[in-house]
Amino acid sequence: MSIIINQVSKKFGDFQALDRINLEIKEGGLVALLGPSGSGKSTLLRAIAGLETPDTGSIIINGKDATHLDVAQRNIGFVFQHYALFKHLTIRQNIAFGLEIRKHPPKRIKQKVDELLALIQLEGLGNRYPAQLSGGQRQRVALARALAVEPGVLLLDEPFGALDAKVRKELRAWLRRLHDEVHVTSVFVTHDQEEAMEVADEIVVMNQGHIEQVGTPAEIYDHPATAFVMSFVGEVNILPGVAGLFCNLPTSQSHVYVRPHELDLLHHEHESSTPATVKRIIHLGREIQAELALPDDFVVFANLSREKFAELNLEAGQQVFVKPQNAKSFADLHRAVLS
Amino acid sequence: MQLNKHYLLVAVAVGYLALVLFIPGAAVFYEAFHLGIKPFLSAVSSRDFIEAVKLTVIIAAIALPLNVIFGLCTAWVIARNQFPGRALLMSIIDLPFSVSPVVAGLMIVLLYGRNGWFGGFLENIGVKIIFALPGMVLATIFVTLPFVAREVIPVLEEMGSEQEEAARSLGASDWEIFWRVILPNIRWGLLYGVLLTNSRAMGEFGAVSVVSGSILGKTSTLPIFVEQAYKNYHTEAAFGAAVILALLGVVTLVMKEIVERRVHQH
Structure with a gap:
């Protein structure tokens, strides 16, 4: 599904988190929102998800105005920095959550959960609880849980931010491969330019509630549009x-x-x-x-x-x-x- | 020298506890049973006693669910929102802890009594609150108001809102989020609050006694029954009821220990 952001602004008190943002995300893309903290990247992602309501402007998902739709109705999958797994449920139950809400038949749920456990390479750990898994494993479960309901858009908020460097690197490559298999339109937030360059097809560089530049990793690096982009992406x-x-x-x-x-x-x-x-x-x-x-x-x-x-x-x-x-x-x- | 001081401290502590806790506790059981089991059985099978137990259970059964619902709503509003007056609201919820129960009872009399603010209106429509069940329920609700909210707020705060947001993004409605995500996460904190509410509701004397009129067999709860029986020199009845209350306390304490352990595991 494609996403069109139209003149979206959001203020928290006196803080202008988003200032008239315009952005188009094409169907099937893997897009990074890159910027320092406070640049508005997470707020933009949460606005697309429906976890924040923009003060002005509109968000069109798949041709439909979703600005005032509830999160539950947007058909999105959301992955949080700190995983947000349901602590009281097993890995299987976590992945099955969205399917159970949608009242899928138990047989179909079991089959889907098995498929996803294989996809995230945690086949043997379905009956464990989140607390018994490592950070990297938990984030893969969070991804499987979001993918289970076959969302039109996958949104990831600093998905690797809480992991150590080595696991982060592995998961990045894994996310890239996963996207090449699943092809779901994906947007992820990161403050790590290397991560954005490595994983994304397209990078949106944000600063102080504005979009500085949108382009492929090569465009961003070789032809920075603004002084900010030049200095934020790569050494200078x-x-x-x-x-x-x-x-x-x-x-x-x-x-x-x-x-x-x-x-x-x-x-x-x-x-x-x-x-x-x-x-x-x-x-x-x-x-x-x-x-x-x-x-x-x-x-x-x-x-x-x-x-x-x-x-x-x-x-x-x-x-x-x-x-x-x-x-x-x-x-x-x-x-x-x-x- | 050091060792002597150490023993002295232990002796003081043990002596103090014995004086205020162990000996009175033992005395209750001794007084109830020192003439054998018979007087105890006859005391606890008297009509007035059974009525008192019934009333106590009814009051708790009404006050408890109401305070659980109120406590959960309040806890969620306070834990999940930042708004001006949030700190003030939290202290207001704690007010029943700092106000003397007798004052609380008096407040209710002043509002709903015959000469109270709403007294005339209530008398006209034929509703009796003071010296009747509604007043006693109101008094009990007042004194047990803070327990659930106080126990649940920190658990909700520690849990954070991300699991709720994740459930919403997976298509869950508010109702489903409450039952499938929030309740399982706060269940031990909530149960702890329920236990405290219940034991206080069944044991409350001051506030309830002010509004009840203490009519034996009619508006007398267990604690009131104890007082009245003792005043009327029915020592066995008084201590028999006291034993029941004491046992309720012991059961609560044991369950509280179990629940507390679970709370800290999570």
């Missing part, structure tokens, strides 16, 4: 647009944005290069990061491949020249990133 050096620093750029813009791996280090001066001193060498494993001091004490980070690093033979204290391969500046003054 932010420099004041002072004349003389990277002087091939229009200096009228207030700041210049350069990704660390898009800075070239040279031993000799070059057109549009800037002299710098190597302050520190940081080994990141696959890459080497150099902390560089520019004139006027501006600090930038440059990421180099191991080969490049070996070729340059860098040491702390050394004089080098920095040349950006790619630098951006934005007409809009970014709303709040410099931190």
Whole structure:
């Protein structure tokens, strides 16, 4: 089912959680709502679910105005950050809950629960209680429970937020595979840009109740529409647009944005290069990061491949020249990133 | 020296408990049974005693469900909503704990008694509240009002609203959410509240005695029966009824222990 968000606003007291949001989510997509806390991403998800009512605007699900429909009537599945499993019910009973509410015949329920237990690879654990499962297992049960009623839309609120890094990584890949099998229109909220890039077909970057950009992971990373997107998605050096620093750029813009791996280090001066001193060498494993001091004490980070690093033979204290391969500046003054 | 102090403290504590708890408790049973089982049996089979038990059970049977429903609604409203006056509402619910039961009884007399605010109106339509069952039920409801809400609010708060939201997203109605999700989660807290409400409802003396008029065989509950029998030198009857009340207390205590353990397991 497709979802159309039309001019949706929501305020909590004085806090503008959503400010005239417009968004279209295509049928069958796997979309990430990405943003820092307080950006409105969870509120938007809960508004789609019907767990929050927008102050203004409308939400169209599958061509039907759902703005004032109750959660129960929207045919959505919702997965919570802290699983929200029914503690007093077994895993089987949890998964069967929605089917029992819909008064499906017991035989059909049993069959469906078996199918879903196989899908989430917890066949042997159907009679356990949620407290006896690990976090990752619980979240898979929560997913199965939401999928049991065959919802038109699957909504996931920071689904991996409460899990440790390793389990999170496994579950991400699993969710991606699951979506490729089940094809249900899915929207998930995350503050982790890596997670959004890895799992989603399309990313909606949100900030302070606004949508900053909608695009594929590649579009978001390579062609950020705003200063906020550039700095929130991936690492970035932010420099004041002072004349003389990277002087091939229009200096009228207030700041210049350069990704660390898009800075070239040279031993000799070059057109549009800037002299710098190597302050520190940081080994990141696959890459080497150099902390560089520019004139006027501006600090930038440059990421180099191991080969490049070996070729340059860098040491702390050394004089080098920095040349950006790619630098951006934005007409809009970014709303709040410099931190 | 240290050891002596230690023993002294234990002796003081045990002595104190013996004086106020063990000896009086034992005395009740001794007085009821020291002439054998016969006086006890005749006391508990007297008409007035049976009427008192009946009345006590009826009052509890009306007050308990009403306070359970009220307590559940209040607990949910307080636990699930933030609104101005929330803290005030919580203290108002606790009011019956801080008001003397006698004052509570007096309040009801002042409202519904013959010369009370609603007295004239009630007399005209022929409804009797004071010196009758309705007044005693009102008094009992008042003194037992806070128990259920107080026990259920923290359990609801600890449970959080996510399970309810999950049930709603799965298509459950409010009614289904209550029976299938909320009730199983709060059942031990609720049962604890019910136990406390019941034991207080059956044991309440002050408020009920003010509104009842204490007519033996008519508006006398168990605690009132004890007082009246004792005043009229029917010592065996008084202690016989006291034994019943004491046993009720013991049963409540045991059940309370069991339930409390379950509450803390969850």
